[in-house]
Amino acid sequence: MMERLFVAGLSHHTAPLAVREQLALDEDKLREIVSDLVGRGTCAEIMILSTCNRVEVYGVADVPGEARSAAFRQMGAQRGIGLPTLEPLLYTHGGVEAVQHAFRVASSLDSMVLGEPQILGQVKDAFALAQACRTVGPVLHSLMSQAFAVAKRVRTDTEVGRHAVSVSFAAVELARKIFGGLDGRSVLLVGAGEMGELAARHLVEEGTLPVYVANRTWARAEALARDLAGTAVPFEELLPVLAQVDIVITSTAAPEPIIRAAEVERVLHARRGRPLFLIDIAVPRNVEPAVNALDGVFVYDVDDLRSVVEANLRERHRQAQRAEALVEREVTKFAARLRDLEVVPTIVSLREKLEEIRRAEVARALARLPGADPATREALEALSQGLVNKVLHGPTVKLRDSSRAGHHRRWIEFISELFGLHPRGGAGREP
Numbered sequence: 001m002m003e004r005l006f007v008a009g010l011s012h013h014t015a016p017l018a019v020r021e022q023l024a025l026d027e028d029k030l031r032e033i034v035s036d037l038v039g040r041g042t043c044a045e046i047m048i049l050s051t052c053n054r055v056e057v058y059g060v061a062d063v064p065g066e067a068r069s070a071a072f073r074q075m076g077a078q079r080g081i082g083l084p085t086l087e088p089l090l091y092t093h094g095g096v097e098a099v100q101h102a103f104r105v106a107s108s109l110d111s112m113v114l115g116e117p118q119i120l121g122q123v124k125d126a127f128a129l130a131q132a133c134r135t136v137g138p139v140l141h142s143l144m145s146q147a148f149a150v151a152k153r154v155r156t157d158t159e160v161g162r163h164a165v166s167v168s169f170a171a172v173e174l175a176r177k178i179f180g181g182l183d184g185r186s187v188l189l190v191g192a193g194e195m196g197e198l199a200a201r202h203l204v205e206e207g208t209l210p211v212y213v214a215n216r217t218w219a220r221a222e223a224l225a226r227d228l229a230g231t232a233v234p235f236e237e238l239l240p241v242l243a244q245v246d247i248v249i250t251s252t253a254a255p256e257p258i259i260r261a262a263e264v265e266r267v268l269h270a271r272r273g274r275p276l277f278l279i280d281i282a283v284p285r286n287v288e289p290a291v292n293a294l295d296g297v298f299v300y301d302v303d304d305l306r307s308v309v310e311a312n313l314r315e316r317h318r319q320a321q322r323a324e325a326l327v328e329r330e331v332t333k334f335a336a337r338l339r340d341l342e343v344v345p346t347i348v349s350l351r352e353k354l355e356e357i358r359r360a361e362v363a364r365a366l367a368r369l370p371g372a373d374p375a376t377r378e379a380l381e382a383l384s385q386g387l388v389n390k391v392l393h394g395p396t397v398k399l400r401d402s403s404r405a406g407h408h409r410r411w412i413e414f415i416s417e418l419f420g421l422h423p424r425g426g427a428g429r430e431p
Contacts, residue, residue, distance in 0.1 A: 002338055004044070005139055006064035007098040008071070008090055009056030012112045015089040022079040023055040027129060033074045034135045043067045045137040047130030047144075048075075049105070051122050053112050058102065060139045068092055099143065099338075100331045106147040107154040108161065109323055114316050115161035120151045142338065150330045157326060160319040163312035168199040170308040171279040171300070172206060175247055178277050178298055183207040186245040190214050190238065190258070192224055195281045196251025203247065204228055212241050216252070243267040248278045250286035261290035264297060271296070281305070343399040346412050349421045351392060358384045395419075 010020065025033075030048050037043045037059075045060040048071070055075070061067035072090065073083045093101045104110045106123045127144045130136045136144075155161060163173075176182055185208045189200040192215050204211060211230030215221035218232070225232040233241050242248065242264065252258060259278070268276075273296060280287040280301045292299040362384050366372060372380075395415050402411040415421070 002095045002335065002342075004060045004062060004064065005098050005143070005338075006061065006068065006092060006094045007056055007058050007101050008064075008068035008092040009049075009054060010086070010089045010091070011054035011056070011110070013110075014091060017052075019081075019086075019089060020052065020055060022081055023075050024050055024052065025075060025078055029078055030129060031133050033071065034130055035133050036074070037067065037071060038133075038135045040070075042070045043135070045140045046071070046135045047126050047140060049123055049126040051119070054105075056105070058098075058140060058143070060137065064092070064094055096331060096335050099334055100327065102143055102147045103150045103327045103330060103334075104324075106144075106151040107323060107327060108151070109154070109320055109327065113165055114313070114320055115163075115165070117155075117161055120148070124148065139338070143334070146330065146334050150327060153330075154323045154326060158319045158322045160316055160323050162319075163315045165309055165313050165316060166198075167281065167302065167305045167309060168195050168202055170305045170312070171199040171249070171281070172202045173312075174300055174305075174308065175203065175277050175279070176206070178275060179246065184209055185247060186210050186212070187230075187247045187249065188212045188214065188233075188238075188241050188245040189224070189228070189230075190248065190250040190286065191252030191254075191282065192217075192220050193251025193253075193281060196249045196279075197224065199249050199279060199281065200228060203249075204230075208247065212245065214238055214241070239263055239267055242276075243270040246274065246277060248276070249281065250278065251281045252286050254282070254286060255284060257288040258286050259291060260288045261294060264291050265294055268294065268296065279305070342409075343402075343412060346415060346421065347392075347396050347399060350395060350415065350419055351388075353419055353421060354388045354391060358388050 010023075012020070030050060034046050034048060037046050043059045043061045046067070047058045049056045049058065057068060057071045059067050059071070068090070069083060072086050076083060076086055101110070106120055108115050108117065108119050111119050123144070127136070127140075130140070172182075175185070179185055182203060183206075185203075187200060187203050187208045187210075189196060189211065200211065200213075211225070211228045212233050213221045213225040213228065213230055214233050214235050214237075215224070216235050218234070221232040221235075224230075238259070242259075248259070250259065264276070276297045278287050278291065278297065278299045280299060283302055285301055287299050287301070289299075291297055362380055365380060366377065369376065399411055399415065
């Protein structure tokens with residue numbers, strides 16, 4: 001099984017976005033490709049993971065190299081990209097390395113943004129699609145089930161995904177620390193810069209309410225307010241709103257500050273000591289630096305947020321070391337289980353062979369004892385079953401021990417030859 005398992009693909013590590021986006025196929029095309037590859041016998045099992053940062057084929061095949069080429073030839077053909085163009089960008093992992101890669105991908109240890117949570121859902125979606133196409137067999141089912149379990153352990157046992165590594169997420173993290181929670185905290189978004197809008201969306205997801213939007217272009221303010229389920233306010237009425245809200249996000253293109261210390265100081269009396277948190281994501285800054293000197297006012301600009309992001313990235317990398325060690329342990333355990341699975345068909349086949357002989361010999365003995373009573377028949381059954389179990393014990397133990405030692409193939413072939421087992425039942429061929 002292990003040598004037939006492979007992962008092949010390209011990712012942000014090996015291929016530019018222009019190539020990756022060409023291979024990002026819709027579900028119907030992916031269904032067509034995986035079904036065709038299994039239908040032709042190129043792969044025994046296959047699933048394709050297709051995201052903006054990676055396109056990977058997880059498969060089980062007698063000739064993994066041919067399966068890889070066939071899969072990427074078909075995917076490239078959908079957009080007019082030949083296999084020779086893709087080949088230099090592709091990586092391939094087989095056996096234990098394929099298991100390790102699958103676990104690292106699902107756990108977001110191979111992601112562009114270390115610890116990001118989206119990849120696990122994307123892997124689960126790819127697996128579900130392959131299952132719906134009936135291209136998942138016992139090996140991929142075991143691999144992905146364990147990959148999901150490992151990803152969950154990485155999330156719960158380490159903090160690799162618990163530290164904000166984008167400016168917008170860092171802003172939310174800081175706001176949460178200042179207020180001790182964000183439910184019911186009001187927000188004012190000033191301007192419509194991309195990072196500011198993203199920070200506002202994250203805050204809304206965290207339960208902030210209500211949300212106000214101010215923009216020099218009234219139509220833009222109204223449109224964004226609708227998206228955020230908030231309220232548009234005229235740009236000229238910032239000060240009254242400043243007196244009410246808890247969090248202000250500024251991201252305008254103004255060449256000089258639009259929120260000044262003297263103006264903020266005037267509204268502080270109306271706030272009655274409630275803290276005011278300003279996130280200035282604009283360059284040049286929208287908030288005058290002197291505002292940060294006011295009591296109860298916290299101002300963070302882009303540099304502040306980036307320093308938080310850098311510190312969090314360092315922490316994520318420290319946590320990733322723990323996660324990598326966890327993955328290594330799980331890979332070793334999974335590889336051992338997969339090797340154990342390889343000897344199971346031989347054990348089953350040997351038992352069936354001996355059971356067939358046992359039944360035939362018991363029937364022959366009973367034919368010579370036409371007057372045998374039920375007790376005699378029961379004794380013969382028990383005796384013959386005991387003999388079969390005794391004979392099976394030695395080969396079964398040897399097969400399982402050899403599996404853990406990595407020598408199972410030699411013993412599978414030897415026992416199959418010795419007992420005349422059918423290859424399909426246990427001569428080392430995987431299902």
